[in-house]
Amino acid sequence: MTSPRDERDQNDLERAAAETREPGEAARIRAEDDAETRARQADAGRELREAERTLRDTGRRLHADGDAAGAIERDVERTRDLTREVAERARELR
Numbered sequence: 001m002t003s004p005r006d007e008r009d010q011n012d013l014e015r016a017a018a019e020t021r022e023p024g025e026a027a028r029i030r031a032e033d034d035a036e037t038r039a040r041q042a043d044a045g046r047e048l049r050e051a052e053r054t055l056r057d058t059g060r061r062l063h064a065d066g067d068a069a070g071a072i073e074r075d076v077e078r079t080r081d082l083t084r085e086v087a088e089r090a091r092e093l094r
Helices: 004-094
Strands: none
Touching: none
């Protein structure tokens, strides 16, 4: 038969073992969570860099489109001016 002291010692040993396992499990869970967080952050970083490239490329296209629109507007103004000039000369010839 075991004495109360032996039982108490055994309980203390079991409790100590449980406390040792629990922090180890908590550390494992925390490490897994940290790894998942780092993976999500890496994905978010890649997505942000891709969004930045897309915005930069879109800005370049908008700038180029604006330049093209400006060139078209200048052509329209020249055409308008030439049309006016032709109309004025036609009136003069009458």
